[in-house]
Amino acid sequence: MSIVETPPPQGTAERPPSLLRRCAALLTSQQSILLVVLIAVMCFFDFHNSRFFSTSEFSNLIVDFCEAVLIAAAETYVIISGGIDLSVGSTVAVSGVVGAYVIQYLEGHHFGEVPSLLVGTLVCAGVGALVGIINALMITRARLVPFVATLVTLSAGEGLALVFSKGGTIGYDPVAAVWSATGFWIFTWLSVIVLVLTAILGIVLHVSRYGRYNFAIGSNPFAARAAGINVNRHVASVYILSGLLAGLTGMIFYFQTSGGAPQSGIGNELEAIAAVVIGGASLVGGAGRFTGTIIGVAILTVVHDGLTFINVATTWNEVVVAAFIALAVLLQSLSAGSKKLL
Amino acid sequence: MSVEREPILELRHISKSYGSVRALTDVSFRAYSGEVIGLVGDNGAGKSSLIKTISGVHNPDSGELFVDGVARHWKSPHDSMQAGIETLYQDSGLAPDLTIGSNIFLGRELLRRGVLGRLGFLDQKTMERRALEELEKVGITVPLSKRTVSQLSGGQRQAVAIGRAAMWAKHVIILDEPTNHLGARQSLEVLKVITAAKEQGLCVLFISHTLPHVLEVTDRIIVLRLGAVVRDAPTTEYTVESLLGTITGLSV
Numbered sequence: 001m002s003i004v005e006t007p008p009p010q011g012t013a014e015r016p017p018s019l020l021r022r023c024a025a026l027l028t029s030q031q032s033i034l035l036v037v038l039i040a041v042m043c044f045f046d047f048h049n050s051r052f053f054s055t056s057e058f059s060n061l062i063v064d065f066c067e068a069v070l071i072a073a074a075e076t077y078v079i080i081s082g083g084i085d086l087s088v089g090s091t092v093a094v095s096g097v098v099g100a101y102v103i104q105y106l107e108g109h110h111f112g113e114v115p116s117l118l119v120g121t122l123v124c125a126g127v128g129a130l131v132g133i134i135n136a137l138m139i140t141r142a143r144l145v146p147f148v149a150t151l152v153t154l155s156a157g158e159g160l161a162l163v164f165s166k167g168g169t170i171g172y173d174p175v176a177a178v179w180s181a182t183g184f185w186i187f188t189w190l191s192v193i194v195l196v197l198t199a200i201l202g203i204v205l206h207v208s209r210y211g212r213y214n215f216a217i218g219s220n221p222f223a224a225r226a227a228g229i230n231v232n233r234h235v236a237s238v239y240i241l242s243g244l245l246a247g248l249t250g251m252i253f254y255f256q257t258s259g260g261a262p263q264s265g266i267g268n269e270l271e272a273i274a275a276v277v278i279g280g281a282s283l284v285g286g287a288g289r290f291t292g293t294i295i296g297v298a299i300l301t302v303v304h305d306g307l308t309f310i311n312v313a314t315t316w317n318e319v320v321v322a323a324f325i326a327l328a329v330l331l332q333s334l335s336a337g338s339k340k341l342l
Numbered sequence: 343m344s345v346e347r348e349p350i351l352e353l354r355h356i357s358k359s360y361g362s363v364r365a366l367t368d369v370s371f372r373a374y375s376g377e378v379i380g381l382v383g384d385n386g387a388g389k390s391s392l393i394k395t396i397s398g399v400h401n402p403d404s405g406e407l408f409v410d411g412v413a414r415h416w417k418s419p420h421d422s423m424q425a426g427i428e429t430l431y432q433d434s435g436l437a438p439d440l441t442i443g444s445n446i447f448l449g450r451e452l453l454r455r456g457v458l459g460r461l462g463f464l465d466q467k468t469m470e471r472r473a474l475e476e477l478e479k480v481g482i483t484v485p486l487s488k489r490t491v492s493q494l495s496g497g498q499r500q501a502v503a504i505g506r507a508a509m510w511a512k513h514v515i516i517l518d519e520p521t522n523h524l525g526a527r528q529s530l531e532v533l534k535v536i537t538a539a540k541e542q543g544l545c546v547l548f549i550s551h552t553l554p555h556v557l558e559v560t561d562r563i564i565v566l567r568l569g570a571v572v573r574d575a576p577t578t579e580y581t582v583e584s585l586l587g588t589i590t591g592l593s594v
Contacts, residue, residue, distance in 0.1 A: 208462040209451050212440075216448055219437035226434035227449030228420055286439035 030280040030331055034295040037327070041299060045306035052309060059186040065301045066194040067256060068271060069294070070249045073201045074242035075272040076293040080205070081238050082218035082285025083139070083146035088246040088272055090157030091131045092265025096250030097161045099124035100170040100260025113175045121251045128247015129240055131157060136236035150239075154269070161262040170260040177258035190255055197248075202290035214238065218285025274321055275300055278328040299324060348411055350375045350513045350545050351396070351427075356405035358391055358569075365391035366402070367570045373514070378536060378546040380556040380577065383566035384589055389549050392566065393516050396547070397429040398422035410513060426512025432519050436503050438492035442484055443470035445491055446477070446506050476509040477502065480538040497528025501535045508539040515539060516547045521555050533559045553582050567591055 026032060046052035071088040078085045103120035107113065131153050138149035164170075183189045205211040213234050216224040225231050246265070253264035275296035281288025303320050307313075349372035358366040366388050373379050383389050395402050398416030407414050409425045416422050419429070436445045447469045453459035477484060482505050488494055494502065500520055507515040517536070521529040529552075536546055536559050550556050556563060556577075563580055565573040565588045573588050580588075 204462075207464055207466075209453065209464060210462055212444060212448075212451060212464060216437045216440055216444070219439040220435065222431070222434045223437045223445075223448065226419075226429070226431060228423065229449050282439075286437065 030328075031289060031291050031295060033331060034278065034280075034292065034299065034328070037324075038295055038299050038302065041302050041306065045302070045309055048310040052306065055186050057305075057309065059188070061301055061305055062186055062191045063188065063256065064305055065297060066191045067249065067252055068268065068275070068301060069198050069297050070194060070245040070252070071242075071265075071268060072272040072275040072293050072297045073198055073290070074245040075269070075276050076279070076281060076288060076290055077201075077205065077214060077238050078146075078242050079273070079276050079281050079283060080218045080285060080288045081214045081235060082221065083235065083238070084150065084273070084283075085135065085239060085242045086147065086150040086269050087131055087135060087153035087157055088242060088249075089265045089267050089269035090154050090161060091128050091243055091246035092250045092253060092268060093161035093262050094131070094157040094164070094250070095124040095127035095247040096253050096264050097165045097170055097260040097262055098127045099247075099251055100173075100254055101164065103173065103176075103254075104171040107173075117173075117176060117179075120254070121248070124251040124254070125244055125247045128243040128245070128250065130243070131246070132240035132243020133236075135239040135243065139239065140232040140236050146239075158266060161266075165260065165262040167262065169257070169262075171258075173254070173258045176255045180255035180258075190252065194252065198294070201245075202294070205290050210234075215286060218287075220286070271300060271321075274325055278324055280328065280332060296328075347374060349373055349408070350410055352408040353396070354406045354408070356392075356395060356402045356407065358395060358400070358402045365569050366395070367568075369405070369566075369569075369571055371564055371571060371574055373545045373547065375513070375543050375545050376540055377562065378540050378548055378560045380560035380563040381547055381549045381566065382551075382553070382556055382563060382585065382589055386568075387566040387589075388569040389566055390518075391569070393429065393518060393547065393549060396422070396514075397427060397516055423510070427514045427516065428507035428511035429516040430503055430507050430518060430520060432522060436491045436499060436506075438499075439490055441470065441489050442477075442491060442494075442502060443473035445502065446473035446509065450510070477505045480505045480508050480535050480542065482535060495528060496524050497531040500524060500528070500532050504532065504535045504539065508535070508542065508544060511544055514545045514547065516549070518549045519551065520548070521550060521552055529555060553585055557582065557585070565589055 042052065051057065071092065074088060075085060099120040102123045103116045106116035106119060111119075135150055135153055138144045138152065139146050142149075180188060180190050183192065205214065213224065213229050216227070216229065217231055217234055221231050249265060250260075254260055257264065276288065276293050277283065278296035278299060279289060279292025279294070281292065300321060303324070304314070304317055307317055307320065351373040352371075354370050356366055356369040357364075369388070369392060381389055381392065394400050396407065398419045398421050401416060409427065414421075414425060422429070437448065440448070443466070452465040452469050454463045454465045459465070474484060482501050484494070484498070484502065491499055491502065504515070504517060504520060507517070520532050520536075524532065533555060536548065540546055548556065548560055557580060560577045562574070562576050563585065564571055565585070567589065572591075
């Protein structure tokens with residue numbers, strides 16, 4: 001009997017990680033931990049007031065989630081591309097006010113309720129996109145640092161929202177109010193639209209060429225440029241997308257509050273950035289997960305609503321949010337292989 | 343090597359000035375397939391200007407450039423890439439947060455078939471698989487457990503970057519200081535990839551300050567001084583001392 005030779009090991013290549021190891025990696029990923037945290041927080045609130053897990057409370061949560069999720073999604077794109085957009089909050093305000101003004105004008109001129117609302121939505125998106133274009137021009141043409149450029153539009157938007165509205169809420173729109181409350185189970189039709197849009201944004205970020213370029217530019221803009229990617233054009237498009245989503249959020253606030261208020265969305269950029277950071281994206285760009293941001297928004301929404309629910313003064317909200325940011329950053333620094341800290 | 347062989351890259355009387363500063367003066371040379379050419383010179387000797395001219399970052403003021411026998415005039419780096427020249431700059435490299443496959447196919451992504459592909463959906467599986475295959479062709483085995491480039495060592499990263507250039511280049515790859523900041527063993531990895539690229543029939547322009555590396559891997563060395571070619575000779579005719587003398591202009 002001849003000795004059967006075992007085939008020599010192939011080069012130095014290792015075998016791909018086993019299924020078990022991949023499952024372990026999935027379970028210890030930041031998203032999984034965040035998901036556990038989210039569920040724990042919800043259980044905590046339910047423990048204190050047993051009606052937290054109820055359809056009425058969940059429909060409230062979804063409404064609040066939808067007010068925050070689009071600008072957080074926008075911020076995810078911007079931050080992964082290596083930038084930051086501070087202007088999303090005041091863009092919500094200014095686009096909502098302008099949209100409300102247009103709707104009030106059209107309805108006053110017998111334009112019909114539904115067409116007026118549709119035109120108003122387009123106007124909101126348009127105003128948001130315009131702010132995005134201004135940001136894009138300042139960043140890609142005038143070569144301003146994104147922080148400074150969007151700080152300019154943050155202040156300008158906040159001021160203009162007050163100027164246009166003279167400080168008060170524009171319009172009272174019962175049709176919008178009624179429609180925004182209709183839906184099925186815990187969802188309103190408005191929230192269904194927002195959730196579908198959010199899902200599309202997540203898919204585009206992670207499986208499309210556009211999303212790939214977003215990561216590449218944030219990771220190494222020189223390499224991206226050398227690979228033939230039009231970096232300026234992409235960066236411009238990201239800020240325009242961000243403005244557009246902030247504009248649409250302005251319309252969501254219009255429906256929710258049945259009017260355009262200059263306070264809507266003010267300061268929400270920090271909440272959006274917090275959600276992205278909690279979600280595990282790197283503030284220097286190149287890394288992040290869309291699902292992380294989504295869970296981040298969910299945690300912030302639950303904390304915000306839950307504190308009210310168990311009768312804790314909402315002034316504590318910021319403190320609790322700060323604790324979650326600290327926790328997220330800690331998780332990031334503990335996770336192996338992550339050299340990129342804040 | 344037969345004498346009549348067509349050069350894959352030829353520069354004829356290239357001159358370039360930035361304002362009043364003369365960067366290149368009447369530079370001419372020929373480069374052939376399967377040849378590694380060292381491009382050396384002191385700081386300010388014109389190495390960067392020369393590679394930028396070849397790769398289409400800027401155009402020369404006068405002179406002609408031929409690739410594969412055809413006169414070329416670049417409008418952008420994209421044109422030179424189209425013509426089969428890949429350039430690896432010092433600062434460009436790879437995107438550390440992306441997977442190896444994503445880096446190899448950066449800017450040239452493969453899309454899924456059908457409707458999804460039209461919508462811009464990536465065919466990530468095929469890209470990862472083909473990237474590993476192509477890297478293996480130039481002797482690079484990447485550990486499968488290492489997904490993103492940030493998990494690779496400096497030498498592995500540079501090897502992958504050169505592998506990427508070799509995969510996409512039809513004719514010429516230009517490497518600007520590829521062994522900079524690398525340790526001795528890591529540099530060796532990089533030099534191995536350069537040799538593999540040459541054996542695949544590519545012409546490699548190797549720019550480096552590390553003269554032992556240049557002497558080890560090149561077939562021919564072109565020395566630039568003050569924007570002009572001062573010597574163009576087979577590597578066997580140089581020693582570290584004579585090369586240093588030619589670069590500085592101080593005879594040894």
